[in-house]
Amino acid sequence: MKNISNIKSFRKAGVLVMMLSLFVVIFSCTKDTEFNLGPILPSSSDGIQNLDEQGIDCGGSNTPACPSCSDGIQNQDEEGVDCGGPCNNACPEATPRFDALINAGLPYFHTFELEDSSLNLGLPAENSVTLDFGIADPAGSGEIVGRYSRPEGNVADGFSDFKFETFSSTIDFSSYNKFTLEVFMPSSNDYDTSLVPMVEIILLDSTNPMFWETWTVLNAEVDPADFDSWVRVDFNGGDALAATTIYNTIAIRIGGSNHQKSATFYLKDFLPTTSLVLPGTPRADALASSGLPRYFTFEAGDASSGLNLEPRTTNADGSPYSQGVNIAYGVADPAGTNDGVARIIRPENGPFGGFEDLKFQPQDAVIDFSEYNKFKIDVFIPSTNDFSGSLTPTVELILHDDNPEFFNRWTVISQTVANLDFDSWVTLEFDGSSAAAAGSGTLLPANTTYTVFTLRVGGSGHGESGEFFVKDFVPFK
Structure with a gap:
């Protein structure tokens, strides 16, 4: 039985060798013949710029946006976010405005250049808005700023804001009871009766579950004529705030309240001040x-x-x-x-x-x-x-x-x-x-x-x- 099995195995092997030889002969005779596999259909992932794409597999109606020098992402061999490399603007120093303010004697501030470009203004783990730091200036300067993204939908019941981390003790407003903040409001936002070009500084007592009953809200509205440019917004707490001794938290709200529309804003240099007097004459x-x-x-x-x-x-x-x-x-x-x-x-x-x-x-x-x-x-x-x-x-x-x-x-x-x-x-x-x-x-x-x-x-x-x-x-x- 063993010998018969071996004979059968040899026969099978011989047949396989003959079939492989025949395939080689056939392939050799047809090596110059082109096979027609049919047309290749254009797609958003074919590695070719086609359809309505603005680049290779990007920038079309069914493709993601192409990398650019204004997308807020470090890509396309950029040296920083939207700067250096293929972008014309040079990347700024890390925190030049923070460095200039660190010895100014202010009790606290934040420049939004980077997450830690602040003095005594910490950042909590979560907030009802998204704040990205170190974003290229939408006005095209070499500065880096913060991008404030207000979410769509029922987040914080339509009262979305950005709260700084609670101070370890109540804030002393006796001298510094006025504030300035620079804001850039894009005209591309859909402003209406709910989303408004308003900026609010909210001072509150986080230990009080009903903090809105005792808070101080300072607000200023940006003129539509100033959209797409930087505007310094001033807030005057005055004597009333100077006498307040219960607040331990500072919040910023942009776009108004009690609505669920999304919007994007940019901000830089939140500073307390003792006077809002414009310099010079x-x-x-x-x-x-x-x-x-x-x-x-x-x-x-x-x-x-x-x-x-x-x-x-x-x-x-x-x-x-x-x-x-x-x-x-x-x-x-x-x-x-x-x-x-x-x-x-x-x-x-x-x-x-x-x-x-x-x-x-x-x-x-x-x-x-x-x-x-x-x-x-x-x-x-x-x-x-x-x-x-x-x-x-x-x-x-x-x-x-x-x-x-x-x-x-x-x-x-x-x-x-x-x-x-x-x-x-x-x-x-x-x-x-x-x-x-x-x-x-x-x-x-x-x-x-x-x-x-x-x-x-x-x-x-x-x-x-x-x-x-x-x-x-x-x-x-």
Whole structure:
């Protein structure tokens, strides 16, 4: 039986060898013949740019987007996220804005350059919005910023926000009770009555399950004209926040609340500040081409704040001149705007026997009032002043010459602020067109001796103290 089996095995092997030999012969005879396997159908994964693709298997209606220098992903041999390599923009340094702020003395901040580009502002493990750090600036600068993605659907009941990690103790807002945040709002978002271009800073007590009953929400809306560009958004918590001692958490909400629409925003540089005053003299700069003969905005205490007007600092003989009032320039607007204004403190029992005022430096030549003989100034009078005695809510414009007996021939134009206008800015107008000088009775338009502008607030002939704010002294026709 064994031999028979072996014989059968040999026969099978021989048949197999003969079949393989025959296949080789047939293949050799047909090696120059092309086989027609049929057409290759285009697809989104065939390694060929076809169909409606913008690149190889990408950028079409049925393919993923092609890698680009604005997709927020480090790809296509980029050196960083959307920078370097095939992208024209060089990659920025890691955290240049953070590095510049680290020694600024701020109690906390976050630049959103990287996840850890912050001072005392931690990040919790979860949030109801997605915040990506180190994203290329959508405006095309070399900076890296944060991308704030608001989710679609019923997340946090439509009140999605980004909360920083809870502070270990309550936050001290006594000095730093104002905030700035730079925001970029793409016009591609679908804004309507629910999704709105609003930014909110929310200060809350995380230990309270009903924290919304005690929170402080500061909000600002971005003008659609500012979409697709960076805007600095300011938030003024003011005295009310300064006195608050229960908050331990800071949150940012963008896009409004109580809705479920998705949207994308970009942000950078969340900073606390003691003042929202814009640097420099923006209002004086704006007036520089106005054609006015003179003006003074009180943004600064020197000529940079005016044209041909400057607070008096010297007497005629060159000796130092001391104003009758105490004045600070470029202070924060008590109404909370970004304007730099002046605070005038009328001292108690002042140096001029109750006739304390603010004088401007005498003009080099007599003032021509023939055309510009009307004036206006913005005034803010706090209701905290005690007007029950001799102190009055009056502002006087005094025009005179630089003479020891100037009061014998000055022109005084007075305006009084109504009680209802306390704690707000009021524009007072002084009409000198029919105002007569003391003594001679000469009308201001015809006067040819005056060289000095003076302001007096709070009345005269008394020694009571008072606080006032002023800005933008401007002549008009």
